[in-house]
Each structure stands twice: as structure tokens, then as C-alpha cells.
Amino acid sequence: MVGIGDDAAAVETGALSLITTDSLVEGVHFRRSWGSDALLGRKALSVNLSDIDAMGGQPRYATVSLCLPSETPLAFVDGLYDGLLQRGGEAGVQIVGGNLSRTHDAIVVDVALIGQADTILPRNGARPGHVALVTGTLGAATLGVRLLDEGKRLGAPSGGAGGAHEERCIRAQLDPAPPLGFGRAAAQAGLAHAAIDLSDGLSGDLLTVCQESGAAAWVDAAAVPIDAAAKAIEEGRGGDPLALALHGGEDYQLLLAAPPEAVTRLRQLAARLKVALTVIGGFSEGEPALSLRGGAADTPLVPRSHEHFGGG
Amino acid sequence: MVGIGDDAAAVETGALSLITTDSLVEGVHFRRSWGSDALLGRKALSVNLSDIDAMGGQPRYATVSLCLPSETPLAFVDGLYDGLLQRGGEAGVQIVGGNLSRTHDAIVVDVALIGQADTILPRNGARPGHVALVTGTLGAATLGVRLLDEGKRLGAPSGGAGGAHEERCIRAQLDPAPPLGFGRAAAQAGLAHAAIDLSDGLSGDLLTVCQESGAAAWVDAAAVPIDAAAKAIEEGRGGDPLALALHGGEDYQLLLAAPPEAVTRLRQLAARLKVALTVIGGFSEGEPALSLRGGAADTPLVPRSHEHFGGG
Numbered sequence: 294m295v296g297i298g299d300d301a302a303a304v305e306t307g308a309l310s311l312i313t314t315d316s317l318v319e320g321v322h323f324r325r326s327w328g329s330d331a332l333l334g335r336k337a338l339s340v341n342l343s344d345i346d347a348m349g350g351q352p353r354y355a356t357v358s359l360c361l362p363s364e365t366p367l368a369f370v371d372g373l374y375d376g377l378l379q380r381g382g383e384a385g386v387q388i389v390g391g392n393l394s395r396t397h398d399a400i401v402v403d404v405a406l407i408g409q410a411d412t413i414l415p416r417n418g419a420r421p422g423h424v425a426l427v428t429g430t431l432g433a434a435t436l437g438v439r440l441l442d443e444g445k446r447l448g449a450p451s452g453g454a455g456g457a458h459e460e461r462c463i464r465a466q467l468d469p470a471p472p473l474g475f476g477r478a479a480a481q482a483g484l485a486h487a488a489i490d491l492s493d494g495l496s497g498d499l500l501t502v503c504q505e506s507g508a509a510a511w512v513d514a515a516a517v518p519i520d521a522a523a524k525a526i527e528e529g530r531g532g533d534p535l536a537l538a539l540h541g542g543e544d545y546q547l548l549l550a551a552p553p554e555a556v557t558r559l560r561q562l563a564a565r566l567k568v569a570l571t572v573i574g575g576f577s578e579g580e581p582a583l584s585l586r587g588g589a590a591d592t593p594l595v596p597r598s599h600e601h602f603g604g605g
Numbered sequence: 606m607v608g609i610g611d612d613a614a615a616v617e618t619g620a621l622s623l624i625t626t627d628s629l630v631e632g633v634h635f636r637r638s639w640g641s642d643a644l645l646g647r648k649a650l651s652v653n654l655s656d657i658d659a660m661g662g663q664p665r666y667a668t669v670s671l672c673l674p675s676e677t678p679l680a681f682v683d684g685l686y687d688g689l690l691q692r693g694g695e696a697g698v699q700i701v702g703g704n705l706s707r708t709h710d711a712i713v714v715d716v717a718l719i720g721q722a723d724t725i726l727p728r729n730g731a732r733p734g735h736v737a738l739v740t741g742t743l744g745a746a747t748l749g750v751r752l753l754d755e756g757k758r759l760g761a762p763s764g765g766a767g768g769a770h771e772e773r774c775i776r777a778q779l780d781p782a783p784p785l786g787f788g789r790a791a792a793q794a795g796l797a798h799a800a801i802d803l804s805d806g807l808s809g810d811l812l813t814v815c816q817e818s819g820a821a822a823w824v825d826a827a828a829v830p831i832d833a834a835a836k837a838i839e840e841g842r843g844g845d846p847l848a849l850a851l852h853g854g855e856d857y858q859l860l861l862a863a864p865p866e867a868v869t870r871l872r873q874l875a876a877r878l879k880v881a882l883t884v885i886g887g888f889s890e891g892e893p894a895l896s897l898r899g900g901a902a903d904t905p906l907v908p909r910s911h912e913h914f915g916g917g
Contacts, residue, residue, distance in 0.1 A: 298817070300659040300802055301625035301718075303725045306618040313613035314668040314717055316706045347612040356626040358670075358715045394628045398710035403670045405626055405717030406613075413615045490612055505610070 302389035304354045304407070311408040313344040319399040327441045328467045330369050333402065334376025335468055340492065341406035342384050343471035343545040347490035349414035349480025352473075353407055355381065356390040360401040373402065384473055414480040418487035419506035419550035421578045426485075426559065428472040428546045428568050430520035431495055432534060435541030436527060437466025455529070458522035465520070469545040472568040476547055484559050487550035494542040495573075496596035500583055502550060509579030512539070512594060514587030518571045539585075540597040550576060614701035616666045616719070623720040625656040631711040639753045640779045642681050645714065646688025647780055652804065653718035654696050655783035655857040659802035661726035661792025664785075665719055667693065668702040672713040685714065696785055726792040730799035731818035731862035733890045738797075738871065740784040740858045740880050742832035743807055744846060747853030748839060749778025767841070770834035777832070781857040784880040788859055796871050799862035806854040807885075808908035812895055814862065821891030824851070824906060826899030830883045851897075852909040862888060 317323055317337050325333075338355060345352040357377060359370070374388075381388050386406070419425075440463050445451075447463050471490065479485040487506060489498050495517070503510050517538050524534040551559055556572060563570035574586070583594035629635055629649050637645075650667060657664040669689060671682070686700075693700055698718070731737075752775050759775050783802065791797040799818060801810045807829070815822050829850045836846040863871055868884060875882035886898070895906035 299728050300656040300800075301623040301662065301720065303621060303623050303660065303662075303722060305620060306622040308617060308619075309615060310618040310622065310719070311613040311615050312666060312668055312702055312717070312719060314670045314702060314704050314715075316670050316672060316704060316713075316715070318672055318706045318708045320709050321707050344612040348615065350613065354624060356624055356717055358626045358628050358717070360628060360630055360713055360715075390624055390626060392626050392628060394630050394713075395633050396630045396711055396713065397632050399708055401628075401672055401706075401708065401713050401715075403626070403628070403672075403713075403715045405624070405668055405670075407622070407624060407719065408613065410615060416611050488612075 302356065304389055307409045309410050311345050311348050311350040311410050312405065313341055314403065314405040315340045315344065316401055316403040318401050328447055330372025331376035331379065332467045334373040335380040337402045337404050338377055338380040338386065339469050339471060340545065341404050342473055343490040345406055345408035346471055346473050346476040347414065347488045347547055348410060349412055349477050350408035350410035351477055352384055352386045353409055354387050354389045355404055355406045357388060358392045358403040360394045360396040362397060362400065363395055365400065412480040414476055414485055414488040416487055416489050416502050417505035419502050419508050419576045420486065421508050421576050423486065423550040423576045424553050424556060424572050425499065425510055425574045425576060426549045426551060426570055426572050427491065427495065427518060428475060428570055429544065430518045430569065431538035431544050431546065432523035432541045433462045433465035433520035434469060434543040435537055436523040437462040441466065458525050461522040462526065466543065469543065471545040472547055472566065475563065475566050475568045478562050478566065479549060479559060482558065482562065484555040484562065485549040485551045489548050491544045491546045491548055492542055494540045494596065495548065496539045496583060496594055498548055500581065500596050502548065503581035503583065507581065508576040509582050510574060510576045511584045511586050511591060512574040514585050516571060516573045518569065614666070614668070616701055619721045621722050623657050623660050623662040623722050624717065625653055626715065626717040627652045627656065628713055628715040630713050640759055642684025643688035643691065644779045646685040647692040649714045649716050650689055650692040650698065651781050651783060652857065653716050654785055655802040657718055657720035658783055658785050658788040659726065659800045659859055660722060661724055661789050662720035662722035663789055664696055664698045665721055666701045667698050667716050667718045669700060670704045670715040672706045672708040674710060674712065675707055677712065724792040726788055726797055726800040728799055728801050728814050729817035731814050731820050731888045732798065733820050733888050735798065735862040735888045736865050736868060736884050737811065737822055737886045737888060738861045738863060738882055738884050739803065739807065739830060740787060740882055741856065742830045742881065743856050743858065744835035744849035744853045745774045745777035745832035746781060746855040747849055748835040749774040753778065770837050773834040774838065778855065781855065783857040784859055784878065787875065787878050787880045790874050790878065791861060791871060794870065794874065796867040796874065797861040797863045801860050803856045803858045803860055804854055806852045806908065807860065808851045808895060808906055810860055812893065812908050814860065815893035815895065819893065820888040821894050822886060822888050823896045823898050823903060824886040826897050828883060828885045830881065
């Protein structure tokens with residue numbers, strides 16, 4: 294009703310609102326040289342959209358708080374807002390307010406996002422006997438950071454099939470595409486009982502669900518939906534694609550817990566929303582801990598911290 | 606209903622919500638050596654409380670996004686949250702979510718605040734013939750920054766009456782006290798038609814109301830409620846206390862526009878809420894511009910930018 298420019302924005306809400314906030318910090322989460330300012334704007338909103346979807350909500354309104362060094366060109370703000378508004382349009386989100394502060398060093402883009410919800414999908418609803426499911430594929434975003442650090446850019450990858458794989462991984466990092474609407478649909482249909490968005494990495498985020506829910510979980514190594522492009526590149530480098538998919542962060546896919554009898558209907562829902570959905574394991578009685586099934590015996594699965602720039 | 610620790614916080618809201626966001630950046634808005642981390646937490650919330658009150662709303666829920674250099678001691682976060690929670694308790698605000706990012710340089714404390722409103726108090730409701738009113742006193746917060754830059758601190762001011770004046774100004778800077786509830790009460794009673802919180806300074810913020818409302822405004826020089834402590838210090842230094850009150854920022858008082866016939870009831874409301882209220886001028890037909898009444902003739906009043914650290 295009253296938008297940008299007043300002391301606060303006034304917006305219509307329902308009885309239950311969701312609120313989340315997430316920041317992108319230059320030199321920690323992004324470098325300006327990695328891609329366009331518009332892609333950065335898209336990502337600043339997408340990482341918050343992912344949180345609202347993981348709660349079963351419908352994203353509605355965003356505020357944007359920018360901290361900019363005084364030498365930042367105005368074109369940066371233009372480009373950033375192009376991306377924010379474009380992504381907002383795709384997701385049905387209005388950018389209703391903002392704040393601009395000067396800083397001395399790094400750019401900080403902080404978005405707060407308000408959503409509405411009827412049925413919420415918490416992190417603590419996983420129960421022994423539930424299956425664990427993930428949407429999409431995993432590992433591409435982390436490989437994308439590595440490629441960017443090596444100087445690769447969108448539109449200028451190596452040629453051939455390798456080039457297409459690089460392009461896909463870089464795009465996964467710069468322009469994450471959470472399965473918007475799937476969390477909400479699964480919550481409203483009563484099919485999922487817990488969800489978290491995969492920002493830190495499958496292992497760390499699954500352990501969080503275990504800790505919140507008071508359950509253990511296992512992951513079937515053969516079932517993890519490793520991104521095909523990331524797998525091809527990582528194998529070519531002699532690396533371990535499974536580790537990338539288990540521990541790499543920023544895929545912004547959903548991890549869900551659901552009773553086994555809900556899986557068929559979840560698959561139908563996923564097919565209707567054009568979302569890939571994979572059963573990757575399940576929850577069991579026990580202390581919050583993870584194990585990996587695949588060899589002769591289960592092995593403990595210990596989350597590795599997801600670190601962008603390698604430093605402490 | 607679901608608080609800190611999930612993907613998003615789920616909270617009860619009404620039909621109309623207000624959203625605002627504001628950041629405090631180390632080296633721009635504060636230095637850690639100025640005062641306790643708890644006072645910083647209080648201020649980070651207070652500057653947002655002020656925005657919600659200036660819209661006629663009731664503050665309800667806040668999220669806190671922190672960007673911290675990796676060497677930041679944990680005690681900083683503890684202290685900051687002590688202040689946030691204390692101030693939240695005073696204002697009826699729950700801290701429902703947060704986000705922590707690493708940064709390489711300055712601390713950034715970004716708060717997003719959700720409020721509820723029935724009647725909103727926009728910036729664009731001032732009309733020719735309305736009077737302009739301000740709450741509280743002006744100028745102390747800006748003088749407080751100067752004292753802090755000179756090395757003065759709370760609890761260690763110069764002795765005597767001068768010391769008490771310094772203490773008051775430093776506190777105005779470190780722990781601003783917006784007249785919470787007054788904007789909401791004035792809006793609900795239908796007595797004020799426009800409001801803005803005084804963050805940039807009276808001249809700049811009054812001009813903003815003029816620009817949004819399509820009106821001119823005049824200020825009676827003799828009526829401006831210059832803070833007595835700030836006046837005593839500034840006069841002792843041979844400065845101009847009126848300029849301090851006209852152009853100094855961060856007082857976080859309210860500027861309101863109201864029909865003349867509402868003034869008596871506004872004064873009664875202010876007395877009940879223990880808020881000082883002063884008619885400082887009025888709005889007139891004309892292009893958005895300010896004039897100062899006081900001498901033989903009106904003189905143009907041109908806002909001066911409020912700059913913390915003097916630099917560009």
C-alpha cells in the first residue's frame with residue numbers, strides 16, 4: 294500500500310507470516326568480477342526465496358539493505374536492482390523497502406523476505422521411519438566457485454562438452470534455482486513433515502534436521518543425485534564427485550522428511566512442478582548422527598564445513 | 606510460533622504489516638570504543654523502532670543480520686544480543702531470526718523490523734495550513750558524536766554541570782530514545798496526517814516531507830526545541846546551537862504534520878505519554894522548499910548533509 298521511500302513499507306499480510314534474512318558479502322560470498330551485478334541481485338533474493346519455500350511459505354515482500362563503499366558506481370546499484378526486480382517478478386515478490394549505508398570496504402547486500410504460510414514445514418518434524426528426499430542435483434554450485442576462482446566465466450568457458458559442463462556449474466553458483474513452490478505444495482498437501490534448504494551442504498543440513506528432530510539418518514551413497522556436469526568435471530580432475538555432492542554447499546535445493554507412504558504422491562507433485570526428486574536415505578532411532586550406506590558396512594558420515602574461500 | 610534456528614521464523618500477523626530495515630556499520634555509524642556492545646544492540650533496534658513509530662505502527666518482530674570479521678570475539682555477539690533483547694523487551698519486540706556472515710573488515714549490524722498498523726502515518730500527508738511539530742529536543746545526538754570523537758565517554762565526562770551535559774549528549778548518540786507509541790497514538794486518534802522520524806536532521810527530513818507532500822514549509826527559529834545540554838556546550842564553544850538543532854541528525858524524534866485544530870489534543874496525548882511536543886512551524890502552498898522565520902524577513906533554509914565522520 295505504501296512502498297519504497299517512507300519510513301517503513303505497509304503491506305497486506307495474513308494471519309501467519311514468515312520472516313527470513315540473508316546476506317551476501319563481497320569477498321566472502323561473491324566477487325564482482327564473477328558475473329553481472331544483475332545476477333548478484335537475483336542471487337541475493339534467491340537465497341531468501343529458498344528459505345521461505347523450505348518453510349512451506351509463499352514469498353511476498355522483500356526489503357534490501359545495501360552497504361556500499363563510497364566509490365561504488367551507481368551502475369552497480371542499477372544492475373543489482375535489475376536482478377532483484379527480475380527475480381522478484383518471477384517469484385511474485387515485491388521489493389517494498391530498502392536502506393543504503395556507506396561502508397569502507399566490502400559490499401554487503403542484505404535481504405529480508407516476508408512470506409505467508411498456512412501450513413509450516415519446520416526442521417524438527419523428521420521421525421524414525423521417514424525417508425529423506427532431495428530435489429534437483431547436488432554439487433554443481435561448489436564446483437562453480439572453483440571454476441570462478443580459476444578465472445572461468447559465464448559465456449567464456451572451455452569449448453566442447455567440457456565447456457557446457459563448466460557453464461552449468463558456474464550458473465548454479467551465480468544464479469541458484471531453488472525449486473520454488475515445491476516446499477509449499479508438499480506442506481499444504483501434508484506430504485512432508487520437515488524440510489531444510491541445502492545451503493551449507495547435504496551432510497551438514499541433514500545433520501541439522503537430525504539434531505532438531507532428535508533422530509539419526511542414513512544416506513544411500515548410490516542414490517545421491519550428483520549433478521552430471523559436476524560429476525564429469527570432478528572425475529576428469531581425479532576428484533570425488535560423491536564428496537562434492539555430500540559436502541558442497543549452496544545448491545539451494547530442498548531436503549525433505551516424509552513418511553514412506555507419501556513418496557508416490559510427492560513424486561507426482563514433483564513431476565507436476567517439473568522438480569527432480571530423489572529418495573536418498575532415511576531417518577532412524579538414535580542420537581543425531583549420519584551414516585553412509587554403500588559398501589560392505591555403513592560408515593559414519595561426518596559433515597565437512599562448507600568454506601568458500603578456503604580460509605578459517 | 607517457530608523462532609530462531611529454522612529456515613525462517615513464523616509469526617502471527619494482522620491484515621496490515623509494516624516492514625523496515627536499517628544498518629549500523631562500524632567506522633561509519635559507530636566505533637566499538639565508543640561504548641558497550643549492549644548499547645550498540647539497543648541502538649540497532651531503536652533506529653528501526655523509530656521508523657515503525659513514524660508510520661503509526663506497533664513494532665512486533667525483528668530479524669538481525671550480522672556481518673562479523675572472523676577475529677570478532679564471541680563476547681561482542683553476547684553483548685550485542687543483551688542490548689537487542691533488552692530493548693526488544695522494552696518495546697514489545699521479539700527477536701525471531703537472524704543470520705551470521707563473515708566479512709573481512711567492518712562489523713555490520715542489520716535489523717529488519719516488522720510491525721503492525723491499523724492507520725498508517727505516511728510522509729506525504731502534509732497539507733498547506735498544517736502545523737509542523739517535533740517531539741523531544743534536537744541537537745544532542747550530533748554533539749554526542751563530536752564528544753565521542755574527542756575521546757569523551759559515558760561515565761567519564763568532565764566534572765560539574767559541563768560533565769552532565771556531555772553525558773546527556775553522548776547518551777543521546779549511543780542510546781537514542783524515540784518517543785515510542787506517540788506516532789501510533791497520534792495516527793489512531795486521527796490527529797496527525799504525516800510523520801517522519803528525524804534521522805538525517807530536521808531540515809533534511811522536513812524537506813523530504815515537503816517533497817513527498819507537495820508543499821512548502823517554514824520553521825520558526827525561536828521555537829526549535831534545541832536540547833539544553835547541547836546548547837550549553839555549543840554556546841561555550843562559540844558555535845551555533847540553532848544550526849546544530851536544524852541540521853544535526855540521529856535525534857530519532859518525530860516530525861509531524863497536523864491541522865491546527867488538532868494541536869490541543871496532540872498536546873494532551875503527548876503529556877499522557879510523557880513526550881515533549883513543540884509546534885515549530887507550518888506548511889504552506891508552494892514548491893517544496895524551507896524557510897526560516899526569525900529576523901526581519903524569512904530566509905531560505907537549505908538542508909546541510911548530516912555527515913558522521915566529516916568525509917565525503
